Amino acid sequence: MKILVVEDNKSVCSMIEMFFAKEGIQGEFVNDGIEGYNRYKEETWDALIVDWMLPGMDGVTICRKIREEKNSVPIIMLTAKDSESDQVLGLEMGADDYVTKPFSPLALMARIKAVTRRVQNLQTNEVVEKGVIQSEHFKINKNTREVLLDGLPITNLTPKEFDLLFYFVQHPKQVFSREQLLERVWGYQFYGDERTVDVHIKRLRKKVETAQQPFFHTIWGVGYKFDETIKADEV
Secondary structure (H helix, E strand, O other), X not given: OEEEEEOOOHHXXXXXXXXXXXXXXXXEEEOOHHHHHHHHHHOOOOEEEEEOOOOOOOHHHHHXXXXXXXXXXXXXXXXXXXXXXXXXXXXXOOOOEEEEOOXXXXXXXXXXXXXXXXHHHHHHHHHHHHOEEEOOOEEEEOOOOEEEEOOEEOXXXXXXXXXXXXXXXXXXXXXXXXXXXXXXXHOOOOOOOOHHHHHHHHHXXXXXXXXXXXXXXXXXXXXXXXXXXXXXXXX
């Protein structure tokens, strides 16, 4: 997960950064509103954490401008303002959640997981309604549970292997930890050995990869990603 934090209080940034490290989240910290808004436009982010009061451009304006661009990236507003009217204003400008200072880092992490999970569920529901996703090599029908690899059917996948492949193809080039995959593919309430993920990845590799064309790539110390653009001689 990659999160942009726009916050001018350096001690708050240091605290958030410490908890990001524990959760395996890649965080980038910007202390100015204009710089933060420009940085948001330069890359794709899994979520934004934006302070209300910022030099250059305030957080409410950042939030409003992002929503005017029809971008649905999850936004959590940080602020010392705790009145109901302030909360309503922040939410009306497009914030997904509102955290009042001082706050518990654990509570902030819970909010981050909640808003990102909500957006992912919406995206997943849209895909399921359409029923089919397609990439350079794969065409997968969620409703009929059919998989085509370069036009040829793959019929020997187990149900969980299918679910895992579908999730990866749905999120190309994104790196997921084993814990994230257990949560999102096996289910949020699944508690099990993270090596389960390794076993399923190994089986998928045998069933869909060739020596010339790998699809699943191990990111050492983090987890896995699905990337069709990397060839065997580039690994």
